[in-house]
Amino acid sequence: MPHCIDADVVVIGGGPAGMASALSAWNHGARRIFLLERGSSLGGILNQCIHPGFGLQVFGEELTGPEYAERYIKQFAHTSVELMTRTTVLDLTPSKKIMAVNPHGVWEFDSHSVILSMGCREKTRGMIMIPGTRPAGIYTAGLAQYLVNVEGYLPGKKVVILGSGDIGLIMARRLTLEGVDVEAVVEARPSLSGLIRNYVQCLLDFEVPLLLSHTITNIFGKERVDGVMISQVDDCWKPIPGTERVLECDTLLLSVGLIPENEISRKAGIPLCDFSRGPFVDENFATDMEGLYACGNVASVFDLVDYVTLVSERAGRAAAEKRARDTVKYWMTPGSGAGLVIPQRIRQTGDGMLFIRPNQGFREAQIHFISQGKVFDRKKAPVCRPSEMIRYDLKNIRWPEEGGEVTVEIAGNPIEGM
């Protein structure tokens, strides 16, 4: 028979979101809390992020990933949160029954609240369908990061990186420091995907070329990668004939986007949002199904771990307090210029945050909040970019009396190039 456990809160995933929500649930009075982590230790992806840049918002200082994780791991010593590592959740039902396995057996949890904090995964070569051969030497940037920083292996000697997402930029620097030649970072967009600070600190400082409006159109090599074909692309990301050239390399790293990991959410039947690719959530990161929460990158890919922590603390608190929830007052959707808005539901505007991701870069941006065809509030941002979410405290928005659908639009002067 499986080990059967009744719980107040079960948290699935022990990365930054799971740790923050479990600790917050404890601090707000929940007692029978279980944190299920499939790896052998807590911390998740933070453990492989040995570069600094974490914690400026939460701690007001710059930490490495493992240091940031450590701040939370230490706190568990003062709680009775049950930490279960090497434990993989295989099923979640709409009635919040969880099935998990670990080397000790099969575990069945019946929980009052369940917090989903499974994080996200990287897009792969197959997903973006780059034609060519399938040799060794094609890695997602995050996998390469783990191999280098945790396992101590070098994926290759001569690397091309596709995608200017943050992990790709960080890996360009990390590999350069290991003596690897980083031939180029190739980006299909006309502008950078990652943070500007990473462009400066990882590419400019190490003289790694960035090729904007370029993509990889073929991969060569029978057993091991021996080169890639790159082409310039037009405004619709279509390769421009005649611009092809071959870059010799033995390795291709892909940093082409992250996808929230919602396979377990789907099993439970939680409604998912096409824009965020995570569950629809409210300001407490409660999903549309009562008692089920989704926080951190499983809800929407955030650009800073600090934001993950902040939203996850809200989820943990709400899960612990078990308060009856209000009806949804505002239904948020992204309009022109906005890629996504999270949370998508707002019940209470007293506290909580709103995150908006622009779908292109703008200068002198105006952010319009629109209800029933009328702009009810407008904000300004001197510069905004897809790589950096715009964040507002809910209480600082002048919400209309009447609830309903709210569209967020961004307008401004488009940024060309960097």
Add this chain to the structure above:
Amino acid sequence: MKTNYDLIVVGGGVVGCAIAWYLSHFELDILLLEKELDVCEGVSKANTGIIHSLSYLTPGMIKGDLHRRALLWFPRIEKELDFHPLVTGALTVALTDEEIEYLQSLKAIGGYEDAGILGPGEVKALEPALNDKVVAAYFDPNAAVVSPFRLTLAFAEGAALNGVDFQFESKVTGFISQRGKIEVLTEKRSFTSSFIVNTAGLSSNHLAQLSGDRVPKLQAYKGEYFLLDKECRFLTRRILYPVPTEISKGILIAPTPEGNILAGPNFELTDADDTGTTQSGLDEVRTGVRKLIPTFPFDQTIQIFAGIRPTLPERDFLIFSSQKHPGLIHLCGIESPGLTASPGIAEYVVDLLVQKGLSLKEKNHVVFRKAFPIFHECDWQKREELIAQDPDWGQIICRCEEVTLAEIKHALKMNPPAQTMDGLKRRVRVTAGRCQGSFCEMHLPSIIMDILGCDSHHLVKSGKKSYLFAGETKKVVNIHAALH
């Protein structure tokens, strides 16, 4: 090391392994030579994985005859190899009135009582995603799908259990006949035997030439595929064939036994070693697939790949005895439906060998293969039992396909063992899921090195030169020791 055998099979594809398995029922010393590090590395690894029913055989050709003979073998394969095709059924879809005539011919060829032609309403009720323009479809409930890797491995493991030796990295470079025996030369050493079966897939024609025989020119036709995430598993529950063209079965959509959806292939003349996908080829597949399912979710693709068909101008299998070396049999042009026909081909080849003087004495005892459990497919009670036996069953390494440490260790220890990352993937599906290894590939090196007893620079994806790592990172040095 043993170098003298009663029979040598050259080529570890599905046909070579089927022949080895079939012959392992008899008192014979058998060797299988394979140039790569694993079985199923060539033509057998990239195809639709369909066990085509009788409706789809080609009458009047050798491949049709062997297709028919092969289907009689599957009950025995299920019993002796514990290998079970997933019977899905198939719909051949007519989109115009003119195409209905072809459907009638399928019914006549198949002769199944339970097969028949359905109207558009019935077809859409079975597969709602199908094109609204469907006018009729031939429904044959007998078609099945398999994992081509797992079928090949089942034959290989069954053969190994019954005494067949496997030599990998053994590319055959020539044949020498002397005193009634044939010496098979490989890059490393040579072996002798009275009977040799050349079933080297894309290399068969070349080997036949090396042996001094005349063969038609090989034409390599590429077929490209899309593989979808398991989230799409209910897109179609049955194989969806179009009405075929003159040259191929056409671009079809099929569920896989593991729950993915496979779409393809196109049919494009290429070089024998060109397994790269192309933009134009993928676009051609997209167009073909949309004729069957206009809303096909290409955004759910987890992998694209290409396979090569070794075809001959006659478009039939060519199985013949060498003019130069008595006892040597060549198998050329084993294209579709080679996977389905593989046990029938084995039977036919053995008949030929007997005609050439191979004497068959049945073994008193044949070992039946028992398939290793697949954790993902077990119910909770079985999972509980497995973990109680060995905690490695509770350690999930691959989250997407729910592959446990116990399965990975078994794949590295079984015979023939996985020696490569692709070998592991094909045996237990680790790295085969939606993340394509992003979350588990890093955990595999230490497991492989531990069990195979090798160093990190010996880790490869598939071929000997497909190394995974170019070295190790800088190590922290003891500054004080370095200064003194």
